[in-house]
Amino acid sequence: MIGIGSALLEVEDLCVDYVTEKGAVRAVDRVSLSVAPGEFLGIVGESGCGKSTLLYAIARLLAPPAEIASGSIRFRGDDMVTMGEEDLRHIRWRNYSVVMQSAMNALNPVMTIGAQLSDAILAHQRMSHRDLRRRSEEVLRLVGIDPVHLKSFPHQLSGGMRQRSMIAMALVFTPELVIMDEPTSALDVVAQRSLMLQIKQLQKKIGFAAIFVTHDMSLVSHFSDRLAVMYAGQVMEIGPTQTVFDRPRHPYSSGLLGSFPSIKGERQALQGIPGSPPDLAHPPSGCRFHPRCPRVMPHCKTIEPPFFEREDVQVRCHLYAGSDGD
Amino acid sequence: MATERAVAPSAVRTEPILEARSLTRHFRIGGPLSRRFLHAVDDVDLVIRPNEIVALVGESGSGKSTVARLLARVYRPTRGEIVYHGRSLATMTARKERLGYAARVPMVFQDPYGSLSPVYRVSHGVMRALKLHRPELTANDREQEAQRILKSVGLQPPHEFLSKYPHQLSGGQRQRIGFAQALACRPELILADEPVSMLDVSVRIGVLNLMADLRRNEGISFLYITHDIASARYVADRLIVMYAGRIAESGPVEDVLANPKHPYTQLLLSAVPDPRAPISLPATSEVAEPPRVIDPGEGCRFRYRCPYAIERCSKETPQMRPLRPAHEAACHVAT
Amino acid sequence: MAVRVVTDAVPAEAPPVSTRGGVLAAVGLALLRSRKATFGLTMLAFFALVGLLAPLIAPYDPHALLFDPILGPSLAHPLGTTSFGQDIFSQLVWSTRQSLLLAIVAGLFATLISVIVGVSAAYLGGLWDHVLNLFTDVFLVIPTLPLMIVVAAYAKSGGVVVLIAVIVITGWSYGARQLRSQALSLRNREFLEAARVRGERSLYIIVFEVMPNMTSLIVAIFLGAALYAVLAAAGLQFIGLGDPNDLSWGTMLYWAQANGALLAGSPIWVLAPGICIALLGAAFALLNYAFDELSNPALRPVRRRKS
Numbered sequence: 001m002i003g004i005g006s007a008l009l010e011v012e013d014l015c016v017d018y019v020t021e022k023g024a025v026r027a028v029d030r031v032s033l034s035v036a037p038g039e040f041l042g043i044v045g046e047s048g049c050g051k052s053t054l055l056y057a058i059a060r061l062l063a064p065p066a067e068i069a070s071g072s073i074r075f076r077g078d079d080m081v082t083m084g085e086e087d088l089r090h091i092r093w094r095n096y097s098v099v100m101q102s103a104m105n106a107l108n109p110v111m112t113i114g115a116q117l118s119d120a121i122l123a124h125q126r127m128s129h130r131d132l133r134r135r136s137e138e139v140l141r142l143v144g145i146d147p148v149h150l151k152s153f154p155h156q157l158s159g160g161m162r163q164r165s166m167i168a169m170a171l172v173f174t175p176e177l178v179i180m181d182e183p184t185s186a187l188d189v190v191a192q193r194s195l196m197l198q199i200k201q202l203q204k205k206i207g208f209a210a211i212f213v214t215h216d217m218s219l220v221s222h223f224s225d226r227l228a229v230m231y232a233g234q235v236m237e238i239g240p241t242q243t244v245f246d247r248p249r250h251p252y253s254s255g256l257l258g259s260f261p262s263i264k265g266e267r268q269a270l271q272g273i274p275g276s277p278p279d280l281a282h283p284p285s286g287c288r289f290h291p292r293c294p295r296v297m298p299h300c301k302t303i304e305p306p307f308f309e310r311e312d313v314q315v316r317c318h319l320y321a322g323s324d325g326d
Numbered sequence: 327m328a329t330e331r332a333v334a335p336s337a338v339r340t341e342p343i344l345e346a347r348s349l350t351r352h353f354r355i356g357g358p359l360s361r362r363f364l365h366a367v368d369d370v371d372l373v374i375r376p377n378e379i380v381a382l383v384g385e386s387g388s389g390k391s392t393v394a395r396l397l398a399r400v401y402r403p404t405r406g407e408i409v410y411h412g413r414s415l416a417t418m419t420a421r422k423e424r425l426g427y428a429a430r431v432p433m434v435f436q437d438p439y440g441s442l443s444p445v446y447r448v449s450h451g452v453m454r455a456l457k458l459h460r461p462e463l464t465a466n467d468r469e470q471e472a473q474r475i476l477k478s479v480g481l482q483p484p485h486e487f488l489s490k491y492p493h494q495l496s497g498g499q500r501q502r503i504g505f506a507q508a509l510a511c512r513p514e515l516i517l518a519d520e521p522v523s524m525l526d527v528s529v530r531i532g533v534l535n536l537m538a539d540l541r542r543n544e545g546i547s548f549l550y551i552t553h554d555i556a557s558a559r560y561v562a563d564r565l566i567v568m569y570a571g572r573i574a575e576s577g578p579v580e581d582v583l584a585n586p587k588h589p590y591t592q593l594l595l596s597a598v599p600d601p602r603a604p605i606s607l608p609a610t611s612e613v614a615e616p617p618r619v620i621d622p623g624e625g626c627r628f629r630y631r632c633p634y635a636i637e638r639c640s641k642e643t644p645q646m647r648p649l650r651p652a653h654e655a656a657c658h659v660a661t
Numbered sequence: 662m663a664v665r666v667v668t669d670a671v672p673a674e675a676p677p678v679s680t681r682g683g684v685l686a687a688v689g690l691a692l693l694r695s696r697k698a699t700f701g702l703t704m705l706a707f708f709a710l711v712g713l714l715a716p717l718i719a720p721y722d723p724h725a726l727l728f729d730p731i732l733g734p735s736l737a738h739p740l741g742t743t744s745f746g747q748d749i750f751s752q753l754v755w756s757t758r759q760s761l762l763l764a765i766v767a768g769l770f771a772t773l774i775s776v777i778v779g780v781s782a783a784y785l786g787g788l789w790d791h792v793l794n795l796f797t798d799v800f801l802v803i804p805t806l807p808l809m810i811v812v813a814a815y816a817k818s819g820g821v822v823v824l825i826a827v828i829v830i831t832g833w834s835y836g837a838r839q840l841r842s843q844a845l846s847l848r849n850r851e852f853l854e855a856a857r858v859r860g861e862r863s864l865y866i867i868v869f870e871v872m873p874n875m876t877s878l879i880v881a882i883f884l885g886a887a888l889y890a891v892l893a894a895a896g897l898q899f900i901g902l903g904d905p906n907d908l909s910w911g912t913m914l915y916w917a918q919a920n921g922a923l924l925a926g927s928p929i930w931v932l933a934p935g936i937c938i939a940l941l942g943a944a945f946a947l948l949n950y951a952f953d954e955l956s957n958p959a960l961r962p963v964r965r966r967k968s
């Protein structure tokens with residue numbers, strides 16, 4: 001069992017490769033992070049930055065041609081990389097669960113919500129009919145859906161409610177870790193916002209830890225405890241969410257934050273980030289962000305920056321190489 | 327490009343380019359004998375003037391893309407009419423007239439990965455547009471013109487981009503090609519259907535800035551269709567909010583944002599994620615009936631989710647009424 | 662290059678694949694990589710060469726009754742002779758011409774009809790779709806073999822032309838159905854909508870926008886139709902519905918059967934054309950599979966790297 005203060009999940013120097021005919025493409029490059037019990041970790045980045053691949057690797061759901069090339073993933077002290085399929089099945093869903101991006105489309109259209117919930121439960125645990133029903137009602141109520149919808153078919157529910165029922169399924173065994181891959185991205189703003197609030201409330205109530213991947217930095221601003229910013233397969237900055245938002249250190253983080261127009265205050269011209277994300281088959285030399293970086297220095301092109309620490313924030317940028325520079 | 331056209335100062339009330347009058351489009355659901363209709367767009371009135379960016383905001387299924395396709399003549403309206411410079415589109419049936427309209431009011435699409443044919447070089451769409459709409463150009467002129475247009479949408483060096491295949495470009499670059507295709511027709515008004523929603527956050531602003539530049543430098547108007555109210559505010563002058571096929575509210579952007587009158591606009595604004603603002607939305611506000619757009623009948627379509635709904639809302643469809651200068655909302659309750 | 666943004670399920674972010682050069686080069690490269698395609702192409706090239714060079718390869722006049730009947734294989738007659746004293750090897754070589762030509766011509770016409778019917782149905786939609794679909798359905802459910810026999814027997818004197826017509830009539834509907842469903846999935850792609858909004862005519866869109874995106878399926882359908890043509894022609898000729906004086910593998914079989922080749926102790930007379938038909942059919946089938954894999958990545962064999 002895990003002692004207080006120790007990490008629930010610890011990822012160290014994880015590398016994931018896509019094996020293609022022209023050689024391996026590194027989609028996740030030396031990523032290290034840890035999640036404490038009950039913690040909400042947000043991972044943001046643009047498409048192709050490797051965030052979803054990282055998530056799939058952590059959940060051990062990678063399918064060829066993707067595979068873990070090196071590094072370790074320790075969950076509750078167990079090594080997930082070498083764990084066999086049998087053991088994985090034992091802890092998957094019970095100890096950690098996954099909510100996918102288009103999970104709401106993963107529901108079987110010809111089965112009622114209740115039947116699908118029962119199926120998910122029975123796949124992992126034998127349960128009497130009455131317990132099954134009680135537990136199903138319980139989890140649906142938990143995510144804010146009236147239990148009468150156990151008899152509903154997926155098409156009778158709105159997108160937000162379908163996504164909620166998927167979250168309900170992920171919570172039936174009260175796992176310690178819920179891994180979420182953009183669960184709100186297919187929803188409208190209103191539904192998205194209320195789903196985020198629901199997830200946060202559930203997390204407080206049940207106490208699971210969460211890893212939440214999104215491309216929308218502003219979405220997690222109120223919800224995550226810590227935030228990791230990924231670019232071109234690497235973590236560029238990781239630290240307490242509020243600190244990263246108030247004072248984004250990495251030029252990529254601040255560029256990303258500066259890309260969101262606001263509905264409040266003065267209308268001001270924004271610049272976004274010039275250029276586009278790199279082709280991972282041919283990553284730029286040195287710092288991977290240097291071709292788009294407004295504060296690029298000569299040695300950024302040749303030397304890859306290590307992590308530097310500022311105020312609980314780890315940042316992979318040469319700007320912070322000096323002992324006091326900020 | 328359109329240098330011969332005087333750019334009208336926005337303060338002056340000018341003749342509209344395009345006007346929709348009670349534009350309606352229903353789609354039949356099920357087989358050809360079905361009696362059920364999806365009301366995608368109902369009684370939409372809108373006006374777009376020269377040198378103006380109008381944002382049409384709504385969630386998926388609100389009918390905003392259908393409006394764009396009605397204006398682009400992809401669909402025929404079930405009812406109502408579209409008037410282009412004082413002439414109804416229904417009377418413009420000759421191929422020449424249709425082509426003329428297609429050139430002046432082109433459309434830019436949402437999906438940068440689907441809007442370019444994977445088998446052709448990216449020059450294909452631009453060249454075809456030049457060939458169709460400016461037949462007076464020689465092959466050499468077309469090449470020159472294509473290069474000039476690509477430069478104007480920020481793709482440098484243009485000859486290199488023209489000979490690439492779509493899969494060799496990033497999403498943002500493809501979307502610029504989409505704008506280049508529209509520009510090749512010498513447009514007055516570009517219908518932009520969610521042009522940035524599928525782009526990465528860091529390149530969205532670039533495309534929005536491109537729209538603003540084209541308006542400033544070439545005097546082109548835009549109908550900017552989006553679900554993102556913050557980006558609408560960033561580029562647009564006027565805002566039209568749609569809900570379930572009807573216009574809920576319309577007015578100058580800043581005025582609508584500062585004084586949202588329709589309860590739906592208020593809900594929408596409260597849901598916009600803003601790292602600098604506190605959360606003001608109850609967690610369960612979405613767990614309500616989705617809008618009924620299949621044979622909806624009389625009444626306000628937002629009433630199921632509306633906290634202020636009164637009896638009248640289920641009996642009578644609210645009409646747009648002015649509540650502030652140039653600012654209207656379709657609500658019985660709003661004041 | 663950015664990675665594809667997809668609203669629906671992305672299993673995992675696929676790394677960008679950058680190919681230089683055009684689509685054709687990519688297709689060519691993929692074909693060379695596929696063992697099925699290489700084998701099929703080689704075999705097809707072999708038969709084409711044999712057909713082309715028949716006068717040079719065949720040692721004797723295939724019709725001439727020059728030799729003793731039912732000779733066994735020997736240096737002078739590698740496959741022996743028929744019961745009429747014709748050289749089987751020479752017959753086999755000359756027959757390649759008609760059999761191959763028949764397959765290709767019938768395959769081409771059947772494909773042409775399936776493209777016209779299938780793609781128009783999908784693209785034009787509405788009433789057109791209903792009518793063309795009904796038409797396709799009727800031909801799909803007609804029992805092919807009896808129809809083939811009835812038509813061929815009715816127009817017996819027409820020779821090869823009738824044979825091709827019969828095969829085309831009975832062979833286009835399956836491809837039309839496949840093309841229609843692929844064109845339907847293309848129909849709502851935005852680049853087609855972009856072409857419509859640009860003001861292009863329907864014919865231009867069908868020919869220059871829809872069809873180039875279906876090339877590999879069209880080729881696959883052609884190969885499938887050619888395979889069908891090889892077998893159908895052989896079958897019809899075997900039961901005597903072709904012109905018995907033509908030189909083709911099917912007619913060879915017909916004569917072998919009529920003269921009781923197996924009983925007379927000349928199995929090669931039956932086997933040789935039979936094997937040729939099987940090989941040509943296999944060539945088309947293998948190429949067909951290869952193109953199917955091209956147009957449908959889900960069918961591609963997964964090559965796993967051993968960990």
